[in-house]
Amino acid sequence: MDTTHPQVLPEGSPLVRFSGVTKCYGPLTVLDKLDLDIAQNEMVSIIGPSGSGKTTVLRVLMTLEKINDGVIYVDGEPLTHMPKAGGLTFATEKYLHERRSKIGMVFQQFNLFPHMTALQNCVEAPMQVLGLSREDAEERALNLLELVGMGDKKDQHPTRLSGGQQQRVAIARALAMRPKVMLLDEVTSALDPEVIGEVLNVIRSLNSEHNLTMIMVTHQMGFAREISDRVCFFYEGKIAEQGSPEQLFGDPQNERTKQFLHAVLDAN
Amino acid sequence: MEWRWEFAWEILPRMLWATGNTLLAAGVGYTIAVVLGLLLMLGQRTPYRLINMPVRELVEFVRSTPLLVQLFFVFFVAPQFGIKLSAWTAGMLTIGLHFGTYLSEVYRGALEGVPKSQWEACRALNFTTGYTYRRVILPQAFPIALPGMGNYLVGIFKDTPLLATIGVAELMHTANALGAETYRYLEPYTMVGFIFLIISLPTALGLRRLEAAVARAQGNTRH
Numbered sequence: 353m354d355t356t357h358p359q360v361l362p363e364g365s366p367l368v369r370f371s372g373v374t375k376c377y378g379p380l381t382v383l384d385k386l387d388l389d390i391a392q393n394e395m396v397s398i399i400g401p402s403g404s405g406k407t408t409v410l411r412v413l414m415t416l417e418k419i420n421d422g423v424i425y426v427d428g429e430p431l432t433h434m435p436k437a438g439g440l441t442f443a444t445e446k447y448l449h450e451r452r453s454k455i456g457m458v459f460q461q462f463n464l465f466p467h468m469t470a471l472q473n474c475v476e477a478p479m480q481v482l483g484l485s486r487e488d489a490e491e492r493a494l495n496l497l498e499l500v501g502m503g504d505k506k507d508q509h510p511t512r513l514s515g516g517q518q519q520r521v522a523i524a525r526a527l528a529m530r531p532k533v534m535l536l537d538e539v540t541s542a543l544d545p546e547v548i549g550e551v552l553n554v555i556r557s558l559n560s561e562h563n564l565t566m567i568m569v570t571h572q573m574g575f576a577r578e579i580s581d582r583v584c585f586f587y588e589g590k591i592a593e594q595g596s597p598e599q600l601f602g603d604p605q606n607e608r609t610k611q612f613l614h615a616v617l618d619a620n
Numbered sequence: 621m622e623w624r625w626e627f628a629w630e631i632l633p634r635m636l637w638a639t640g641n642t643l644l645a646a647g648v649g650y651t652i653a654v655v656l657g658l659l660l661m662l663g664q665r666t667p668y669r670l671i672n673m674p675v676r677e678l679v680e681f682v683r684s685t686p687l688l689v690q691l692f693f694v695f696f697v698a699p700q701f702g703i704k705l706s707a708w709t710a711g712m713l714t715i716g717l718h719f720g721t722y723l724s725e726v727y728r729g730a731l732e733g734v735p736k737s738q739w740e741a742c743r744a745l746n747f748t749t750g751y752t753y754r755r756v757i758l759p760q761a762f763p764i765a766l767p768g769m770g771n772y773l774v775g776i777f778k779d780t781p782l783l784a785t786i787g788v789a790e791l792m793h794t795a796n797a798l799g800a801e802t803y804r805y806l807e808p809y810t811m812v813g814f815i816f817l818i819i820s821l822p823t824a825l826g827l828r829r830l831e832a833a834v835a836r837a838q839g840n841t842r843h
């Protein structure tokens with residue numbers, strides 16, 4: 353039972369709030385009392401060295417992993433916990449099922465369903481989870497496949513698509529659930545250089561035309577700088593430094609940030 | 621001793637009748653094995669130690685003793701403990717259990733062959749566990765399980781002659797009987813071998829076709 357965190361956040365709170373979130377794997381502390389707020393329509397990039405906990409932030413928000421301490425709120429309500437008596441207790445699977453659809457995630461390796469066409473991939477969840485009719489779900493899916501430039505490939509199975517095309521379908525599949533916040537974990541890392549651009553263009557348009565709230569883990573500093581409202585630099589499970597792209601890339605204050613940026617920019 | 625066609629022709633009806641029994645035994649045994657294998661796999665996967673421990677022990681035990689010994693045990697030894705089964709019942713249950721343990725391993729391997737990332741994609745889309753199994757995991761596990769399931773179908777078929785030892789009137793039993801009646805063994809046993817061959821070979825071929833067709837239907841192959 354946790355009584356230090358409120359059962360609801362006050363009106364006007366950010367869309368997502370990590371409040372003192374700790375995640376451990378055995379003796380290893382991967383997220384260390386993390387505090388992080390994401391505002392509605394904000395585009396936040398997460399950068400940092402390998403093993404600093406970037407992926408883990410997204411995975412605990414997607415409820416793929418349980419946290420050990422702290423609370424994550426979405427939409428003012430606790431996500432990882434649920435109200436009980438005067439405090440909060442860990443959420444049950446049923447409670448999670450009622451809230452998880454607010455969050456969408458795109459994986460580094462796409463994780464499309466190989467036995468379904470692009471369209472089927474995008475239709476299943478809206479029908480099964482949101483209860484849409486097949487016609488409505490297909491219309492929604494087609495619109496989204498058009499949006500990511502995959503309308504003409506709707507009947508192809510993933511094995512017949514290039515990595516960039518698969519990733520665009522995966523983005524459409526996540527969008528079909530109309531999540532309030534989209535999580536992107538190094539969505540271009542598994543792609544050949546020549547198709548990275550097409551995926552970045554999709555993300556660009558989601559950001560500028562559709563005003564989606566997004567949290568993006570990326571190693572592409574140029575892209576993060578161009579599109580983010582805010583950039584967070586992770587180091588050993590904490591945010592070592594955060595700020596506007598101009599600030600963080602142009603005038604980093606933290607020694608770790610400077611070292612990291614030097615190393616990355618030299619490598620390019 | 622030389623081959624006599626008229627004798628072969630004369631015993632053909634009995635051989636064909638016995639072939640029917642062999643196919644029935646293989647079919648029933650396989651059906652039991654397929655279902656029992658599923659239950660054994662589920663039993664091994666439940667998080668309750670009170671269930672999964674004994675099931676694992678049972679599977680290990682059955683897998684490491686010969687089918688013939690198990691047949692003799694169920695048919696000849698079990699009656700002494702008050703469990704009297706007909707030859708057919710004892711044979712079907714024993715074959716079903718024996719191959720069920722093998723099939724449970726096939727199923728387990730097939731489930732583990734579906735990448736963990738598929739589970740995560742389902743969770744991120746907020747599928748229920750039941751739906752995840754039905755629509756995503758099992759359809760992908762099935763093509764992985766298919767070759768193993770096919771091998772054991774042919775395997776059961778080829779092991780049915782063991783049922784002759786407890787008196788089930790299948791092909792081998794009938795050939796033995798014909799040999800004992802007529803003192804001619806060449807034709808009956810040759811015919812047994814030939815009948816097994818002409819059933820096994822096309823079955824194996826058909827299974828391979830089926831595997832390819834399933835893979836194609838699932839879009840898992842590049843052309």
Ligand SMILES: Nc1ncnc2c1ncn2[C@@H]1O[C@H](COP(=O)(O)OP(=O)(O)OP(=O)(O)O)[C@@H](O)[C@H]1O
Pocket residue numbers: 377380382400401402403404405406407408409
């Ligand atoms: N399932 C797990 N079991 C044990 N340790 C894990 C597990 N998942 C992640 N870790 C560890 O947690 C730490 C943080 O991992 P995480 O994947 O969040 O890093 P990351 O910042 O995304 O790194 P990268 O840039 O390499 O993707 C790493 O040290 C990793 O080895």
Ligand SMILES: [Mg+2]
Pocket residue numbers: 406407408538
């Ligand atoms: Mg990572």
